Amino acid sequence: MNDLLCSNPLIKGMQDAGVRLTAQRIAIAQWLHHSGQHPTSREVHAAMLEYHPTMSLATVYNTLSLLVELDLIHEVGSIEDGSMRYEPNNSPHINLVCKGCGTILDDFAFDMSAVKASAAAHNFAVHDASITVHGLCEACATQQGDISHE
C-alpha cells in the first residue's frame, strides 16, 4: 500500500519534503492526481466530503497551498468565476481556456524553453512559466457558429 501511495508524485513530493502525511493530505493528493481536472478549492472540498465528511475547507486551502509551495501543483487564475483553480499536472504545457464552457484543455506540444530564454535575456531569474490561451474549444466554436446563422 505504501508503494501504491508513493507512485503518486504529489504524495512522494510531500514525503521527500519531510512534511507529515496525514489522512487528509493523502486523500486530497490522491484525488488531485486521479482527477486530471483543474478544480477549484470548493470542488476539491466537495469531493473530499464524500469520503471524509468532516474535512474542513481550511484544510483544503492549507493542503493546496502546501502543494503549491512544494512546486507539486500550480495555480491557474483568471477563469471567469472569481475563484482560483489548481493544476495537478506538473509537466509544462499550455492551458487552453474556453470562454464558452470554461473547460481547460492541456496542450503539451509547445516547448517552453524559448519563453524562458527570452525572460532570461532580461536578466530575470525564471522559476516557472505559464501560458494561457483564451478562446473557444471546438464544440463551443461550432455551437456559436450555429447561433450566428439563426
Place this chain on the structure above:
Amino acid sequence: MNDLLCSNPLIKGMQDAGVRLTAQRIAIAQWLHHSGQHPTSREVHAAMLEYHPTMSLATVYNTLSLLVELDLIHEVGSIEDGSMRYEPNNSPHINLVCKGCGTILDDFAFDMSAVKASAAAHNFAVHDASITVHGLCEACATQQGDISHE
C-alpha cells in the same frame, strides 16, 4: 483637444465602439494610457480621487470591465495579493512577475505566433494568448543572493 484625446487608443476604442465618453471614462483611460503600470482597481481608484474626488469604485470596475470587453486592455491575474491587475499595453508581450517585489516587467521580444499556432493545432479558436513568467527580477535576485550569504 478632441484630437489630443483621440490619440489615446483607449479613448479612440471607446469612441469607435459607440459608448458614451463620460468624464470618468476619459480620466481613467488617460491615466491608464500614461501610467504604463499594471495597476489594480484600487490603485486606479486612488489615482482618480486626486482629480475626481467623488468617483466611485464601482465606476472604476465598470470602466475597466468595459475596456476589457472592448479588448482595449487585458486582465493579468495571479499576483500574490488577491486582486486583479490590468494591462494597459495592448501589444503582445510576456509578463515577468517578480516574486520578490511584485513588479511586472514587460518583455516584447518574444513572438507569440508559435503559441497561437500550437493552440490552433488542437482545433482551438484563439482569441488571445498570455504568457506569465514567475521569478526574480535582477534587483531582487541580487538582494536574495546577499541575504543567503549572511
Place this chain on the structure above:
DNA sequence: AGTAAGATTGGAATGGTTCTAAAAAGAGAA
C-alpha cells in the same frame, strides 16, 4: 505511554468584486 510540535476544525473576520436603487448626465427631438 508521554511529550512536544504540527495539523485539523469550525466559525469568524477580511477584503476584492458585484449588485441595487436612486440621482445625475448625456443624446436626440421638438
Place this chain on the structure above:
DNA sequence: TTCTCTTTTTAGAACCATTCCAATCTTACT
C-alpha cells in the same frame, strides 16, 4: 433651449473566496 428617454454614476449593502484564529486532535519521537 427644453423635454424626455436612455445610459452612467454613485454610495452602500451584499456576496463570496480566502485567510485567520483558538481549541482540539494527531503525529513523530523518546
